Amino acid sequence: MSHSVQIKSLDLQFGAVKVLKNLNLDIHEGEFLVLLGSSGCGKSTLLNCIAGLLEPTDGQIWIKGKNVTWAEPSERGIGMVFQSYALYPQMTVKGNLSFGLKNAKVPKAEIDKRVARAAEVLQIEALLDRKPGALSGGQRQRVAIGRALVRDVDVFLFDEPLSNLDAKLRADLRVELKRLHNQLENTMIYVTHDQVEAMTLADRIAIMKGGNIMQLGTPDEIYNRPQNIYVADFIGSPSMNFIEGQYSNGVFSKGELSLPMTGYEYVAPKTADRGATIGIRPEHVITGELVSGAPVKVEVDVDIVEPMGSDTLVWAHLAGKPFRIRMDGSARVSAKERLTIGIDPSRASLFDTKTENRL
Amino acid sequence: MTDAMSGPRGAKPKKALSRNNIIVYGTLFVVAIYYALPLYVMIVTSLKGMPEIRMGNIFAPPMEVTFQPWVKAWAEACTGINCDGLSRGFWNSVRILIPSVVISISVASVTGYVLSMWKFKGSEVFFSMLMIGAFIPYQVMLYPIVILLREAGLYGSLSGLVLVHLAFGMPINTLLFRNYFASIPEELFKAARVDGAGFWAIFVKIVMPMSLPIFVVSMIIQVTGIWNDFLFGVTYISSPDRYPMTVQLNNIVNSVQGVKEYNVNMAATLLTGLVPLVIYFASGKLFVRGIAAGAVKG
Ligand SMILES: Nc1ncnc2c1ncn2[C@@H]1O[C@H](COP(=O)(O)OP(=O)(O)OP(=O)(O)O)[C@@H](O)[C@H]1O
Ligand SMILES: [Mg+2]
Numbered sequence: 125m126s127h128s129v130q131i132k133s134l135d136l137q138f139g140a141v142k143v144l145k146n147l148n149l150d151i152h153e154g155e156f157l158v159l160l161g162s163s164g165c166g167k168s169t170l171l172n173c174i175a176g177l178l179e180p181t182d183g184q185i186w187i188k189g190k191n192v193t194w195a196e197p198s199e200r201g202i203g204m205v206f207q208s209y210a211l212y213p214q215m216t217v218k219g220n221l222s223f224g225l226k227n228a229k230v231p232k233a234e235i236d237k238r239v240a241r242a243a244e245v246l247q248i249e250a251l252l253d254r255k256p257g258a259l260s261g262g263q264r265q266r267v268a269i270g271r272a273l274v275r276d277v278d279v280f281l282f283d284e285p286l287s288n289l290d291a292k293l294r295a296d297l298r299v300e301l302k303r304l305h306n307q308l309e310n311t312m313i314y315v316t317h318d319q320v321e322a323m324t325l326a327d328r329i330a331i332m333k334g335g336n337i338m339q340l341g342t343p344d345e346i347y348n349r350p351q352n353i354y355v356a357d358f359i360g361s362p363s364m365n366f367i368e369g370q371y372s373n374g375v376f377s378k379g380e381l382s383l384p385m386t387g388y389e390y391v392a393p394k395t396a397d398r399g400a401t402i403g404i405r406p407e408h409v410i411t412g413e414l415v416s417g418a419p420v421k422v423e424v425d426v427d428i429v430e431p432m433g434s435d436t437l438v439w440a441h442l443a444g445k446p447f448r449i450r451m452d453g454s455a456r457v458s459a460k461e462r463l464t465i466g467i468d469p470s471r472a473s474l475f476d477t478k479t480e481n482r483l
Numbered sequence: 484m485t486d487a488m489s490g491p492r493g494a495k496p497k498k499a500l501s502r503n504n505i506i507v508y509g510t511l512f513v514v515a516i517y518y519a520l521p522l523y524v525m526i527v528t529s530l531k532g533m534p535e536i537r538m539g540n541i542f543a544p545p546m547e548v549t550f551q552p553w554v555k556a557w558a559e560a561c562t563g564i565n566c567d568g569l570s571r572g573f574w575n576s577v578r579i580l581i582p583s584v585v586i587s588i589s590v591a592s593v594t595g596y597v598l599s600m601w602k603f604k605g606s607e608v609f610f611s612m613l614m615i616g617a618f619i620p621y622q623v624m625l626y627p628i629v630i631l632l633r634e635a636g637l638y639g640s641l642s643g644l645v646l647v648h649l650a651f652g653m654p655i656n657t658l659l660f661r662n663y664f665a666s667i668p669e670e671l672f673k674a675a676r677v678d679g680a681g682f683w684a685i686f687v688k689i690v691m692p693m694s695l696p697i698f699v700v701s702m703i704i705q706v707t708g709i710w711n712d713f714l715f716g717v718t719y720i721s722s723p724d725r726y727p728m729t730v731q732l733n734n735i736v737n738s739v740q741g742v743k744e745y746n747v748n749m750a751a752t753l754l755t756g757l758v759p760l761v762i763y764f765a766s767g768k769l770f771v772r773g774i775a776a777g778a779v780k781g
Binding site: 172175176177196197198202203204206207208210211212213214223224227228271275 | 668670671673674675676677678679680684688689692693
């Protein structure tokens with residue numbers, strides 16, 4: 125696979141504050157890459173660097189095999205869609221779409237053709253003569269995408285494009301974005317702090333924290349094989365249960381709890397004994413009739429039951445720690461009950477307590 | 484059981500003549516009269532002949548309307564050796580006003596644009612220095628500027644005065660533009676850069692069309708300030724030939740020779756105030772909008 129965007133040892137400082145720290149990232153041609161992370165971790169900053177709107181302190185940015193570190197935003201073959209849409213208020217939709225092309229001195233006939241095509245793809249043909257003020261949020265966002273679309277760019281950059289929309293519209297536009305990506309096959313880099321958007325849209329997700337990438341992988345890898353406790357905790361709702369204990373001879377133990385890690389895929393072929401933390405997703409806990417076939421069975425004390433319709437969240441205690449269990453919505457559990465659950469070590473995650481990295 | 488729809492319903496009725504309303508409108512009325520009366524006296528006096536004025540009733544409307552005082556004020560009144568009325572001062576003021584306003588708005592708007600959107604190393608320091616300039620009292624600089632202008636060979640000339648107006652208008656206008664432009668969302672500016680617009684294209688095609696009100700506000704402040712200026716006019720212009728209109732008005736009104744022609748004085752004063760008045764009326768609406776306008780919505 126060829127490279128589309130490559131970020132090499134990128135550093136960025138605002139005054140004395142280091143916002144990006146020796147960041148490396150390779151993005152493939154045609155890939156949908158999502159940058160996911162909590163607020164303030166540097167996602168927008170990284171995106172602005174790729175766009176050329178911020179100058180890095182050190183490092184390089186390559187796009188399509190060209191070093192564009194010093195290139196102007198318009199010379200990089202990128203289009204950007206902003207959270208606030210950033211449409212030019214005094215221009216019509218058509219004016220907004222054609223502004224970039226006019227600056228690039230594209231002939232008028234060609235501009236009309238490209239605007240018409242983009243309007244068709246985004247279904248905004250009827251809105252071309254309106255001003256942005258007379259559009260709904262969803263329509264504005266479509267125009268903003270159109271502005272990148274008409275310029276025939278190699279790379280689309282999105283900075284939380286859906287976060288100003290209501291939940292229903294967000295879900296609709298998410299699907300549309302996915303369709304658009306399938307249709308255009310451009311590289312797309314998409315910033316969000318919404319896990320659902322990240323999991324549904326991404327070919328690969330980069331989880332960021334404090335200006336570093338904590339893990340880069342497919343949604344499946346990120347979800348099932350988190351490389352460190354931060355990623356494991358960040359992804360999933362309700363979040364993963366963690367129990368700190370000891371790992372020795374292929375068995376994780378904490379107090380009377382003892383879990384032989386049979387079937388667990390270790391990162392390193394031989395794993396030495398050490399202090400370890402096990403992570404178990406609430407939805408990976410085996411309950412109901414399936415418990416009898418589970419590799420490991422344990423008993424927990426139920427504290428609180430939260431029925432949520434499609435499923436039921438049970439708050440319990442295991443090895444003296446709060447432990448969340450996601451059960452089927454039809455399950456009948458009551459507080460103060462003693463419940464037998466099953467755990468499948470092959471679906472759990474094991475971390476070194478000190479380094480917080482996956483074992 | 485009572486009828487569900489009885490009792491208060493729909494819009495709450497408002498009393499037209501409540502005690503509060505009477506107090507508010509009464510006060511407004513009195514204040515309005517207080518402001519309008521002098522203007523009324525000036526207008527009627529300027530339309531009377533001298534014999535009628537000597538009768539002493541300043542509030543009475545003219546028995547016989549005459550425009551002679553206006554003609555005299557504009558074209559015949561004497562100051563010193565020149566007897567061509569205020570027209571000379573008017574054209575002097577126009578020649579001072581136009582370059583001062585055009586240049587100061589152009590320079591201040593571009594400076595404000597740079598200070599809000601193209602920040603460079605030290606731009607904050609530069610801005611602070613400019614602001615300090617705004618707070619130094621004029622009087623402190625009055626004489627040093629005389630020396631500077633004399634050294635530059637511009638003392639007493641209209642261009643020297645224009646230069647002074649430019650310098651003194653710069654801080655406040657730059658502040659005005661910078662703050663207005665700062666309310667334009669940063670992402671709009673970024674989007675324009677991604678779209679390949681450069682420094683001037685962004686200013687002319689994105690920023691200016693969004694900022695018409697602030698240009699109007701700045702223009703009004705400059706026009707009225709420069710037109711009404713008296714201090715700089717007397718200080719930096721040495722010859723009566725080149726006095727701006729305000730200085731000439733003062734000379735006409737305060738001339739000690741002969742009888743005091745109140746009607747001519749009133750007409751001259753009204754003529755001098757006409758330019759700011761026209762500007763206010765023509766752009767009042769935009770002025771209010773510019774001052775009230777906060778963030779620019781997308
Ligand atoms: N111009 C600036 N000057 C100084 N610090 C800045 C500047 N811009 C951003 N920062 C800091 O850099 C860090 C990263 O900011 P960034 O906008 O990239 O976060 P983000 O991951 O996009 O967050 P969010 O999800 O809230 O948008 C933050 O701690 C922020 O305070
Ligand atoms: Mg951000």
